[in-house]
Amino acid sequence: MIAFLEQFSPIIQALFGTLFTWWVTALGAAMVFFTKEVSRKLLNGLLGFASGVMIAASYWSLLAPAIEMSENLSVPAWFPATVGFLLGGVFLFAVDKLLPHMHRTDGETYTEGPKSSWQRSVLLVTAITLHNIPEGLAVGVAFGAAAAGVEGAGIASAVALALGIGIQNFPEGLAVSAPLRREGWKVGKAFVYGQFSGMVEPIAGVIGAAATLLMRPLLPYALAFAAGAMIYVVAEELIPSSKCEGHSDIPTIGVMLGFAVMMLLDVALG
Numbered sequence: 001m002i003a004f005l006e007q008f009s010p011i012i013q014a015l016f017g018t019l020f021t022w023w024v025t026a027l028g029a030a031m032v033f034f035t036k037e038v039s040r041k042l043l044n045g046l047l048g049f050a051s052g053v054m055i056a057a058s059y060w061s062l063l064a065p066a067i068e069m070s071e072n073l074s075v076p077a078w079f080p081a082t083v084g085f086l087l088g089g090v091f092l093f094a095v096d097k098l099l100p101h102m103h104r105t106d107g108e109t110y111t112e113g114p115k116s117s118w119q120r121s122v123l124l125v126t127a128i129t130l131h132n133i134p135e136g137l138a139v140g141v142a143f144g145a146a147a148a149g150v151e152g153a154g155i156a157s158a159v160a161l162a163l164g165i166g167i168q169n170f171p172e173g174l175a176v177s178a179p180l181r182r183e184g185w186k187v188g189k190a191f192v193y194g195q196f197s198g199m200v201e202p203i204a205g206v207i208g209a210a211a212t213l214l215m216r217p218l219l220p221y222a223l224a225f226a227a228g229a230m231i232y233v234v235a236e237e238l239i240p241s242s243k244c245e246g247h248s249d250i251p252t253i254g255v256m257l258g259f260a261v262m263m264l265l266d267v268a269l270g
Contacts, residue, residue, distance in 0.1 A: 002155050010147035011209045013155065014140040017162035018205030021135065022198035024166040028173030029194025032187050038178040041250050046171030047242035048251030051234045052258025053168040054135075058227035060266040061142055061161040066223035069145075073220070080220035087221070088134065088228025095130055096236070129197045131237055132172070134229030135165045136201035140208025141222050147209075148216050160269040164262040169198060175241070 005013045031038070063081055070077040142158035177194025181187060212222055242251035 002159060005155055005159070010143045010213060011206055013146075013158070014143040014205040014209035015202055017139045017143060017158065018136050018202040020162055021139065021166040021169050021201050022195070025132075025169040025173040025198025025201075026191075026195035028170035028175075029177040029191050031174050032177045032181040032190045032194070037182065038174060041248070043171060043175060043178070044242045044248060045250040045254040047175065047238050048254025049258035049261075050168035050171050050254075051238040051242065051251075052255040052260070053164045053262040054230045054234050054238070054258075055255070056259040056262035056266070057138065057161055057164050058230045060263060061157055061164075062138060062223045062227035062230075065145055065157075066220040066227070069220045069223075081224040084221035084224025085228035085231075088225040088230075089232040091225070092130075092134065092229050092232040092236070095133075129200050131233040132169075132197055132200050133204045134226055134233060135169070136204025137208040138226035138230060139165060139201070140205035140210075141212050141219075141226050143205075144209040144212025145219060145223060147213065148219055156269040157266060160262075160265040163269075164265050165201075167261070168258065169201075172197060 005016065008016070063085065066081045066084065067077055070080045073080065139158065139162050142161045143155070146155045146158050173194045176197055177190045180190040180193055185193075208222070208226070212219055215222070239251070239255075242254070
């Protein structure tokens with residue numbers, strides 16, 4: 001796979017990587033063709049697993065290379081990583097406030113952002129779509145960093161990140177399509193809406209790779225930005241959603257397993 005990708009530009013590599021993550025989102029959404037009811041405990045565990053993957057990816061694939069690259073800059077090594085990380089969180093916070101979408105916590109759903117007449121289904125898809133933007137950016141920036149020759153960032157690491165993001169996208173697709181199916185939606189329509197949330201990732205991935213190539217001096221900031229945006233998603237959406245049925249050890253175990261899997265992928269392939 002790595003040898004195949006090396007013959008393409010970083011932008012095409014990012015496109016391939018994010019098309020894969022979209023495909024896994026669609027695979028998760030497609031589970032509604034086989035069952036109408038999905039165990040809430042299973043979904044909570046998968047959301048916890050997704051959280052662990054994103055936390056590990058934020059450090060191993062993004063923050064660590066950003067810090068290593070910053071050691072050769074005229075500013076303190078901690079500065080680009082800290083500033084980029086916080087800006088990533090601020091960006092997602094602003095998007096959360098500017099676009100109407102839906103959250104689920106404590107067993108209930110509520111809307112956030114400006115008041116809107118959008119249907120519940122649109123709000124749900126919008127929420128997952130917003131949170132997929134940093135995932136696509138992260139994959140794109142990772143391939144851009146590999147092309148820039150950043151120490152600790154290679155095509156293998158970018159592939160590992162794409163694999164990890166893809167794995168954790170499975171429950172996200174299911175988290176959209178399963179509730180719609182339970183509400184009586186036809187199975188085909190529930191699937192289509194479920195996979196919609198992953199469509200933004202190839203777009204964000206190409207933008208991330210292109211921006212990285214055009215603005216190489218800002219690369220450590222871009223890596224940290226993607227990390228901050230992903231951690232914001234974990235804290236804002238994934239972990240609270242995994243605990244929505246009350247306290248349980250299942251999401252916590254999922255977080256641990258997800259972190260271990262992403263760390264294994266990054267270290268083994270990178």
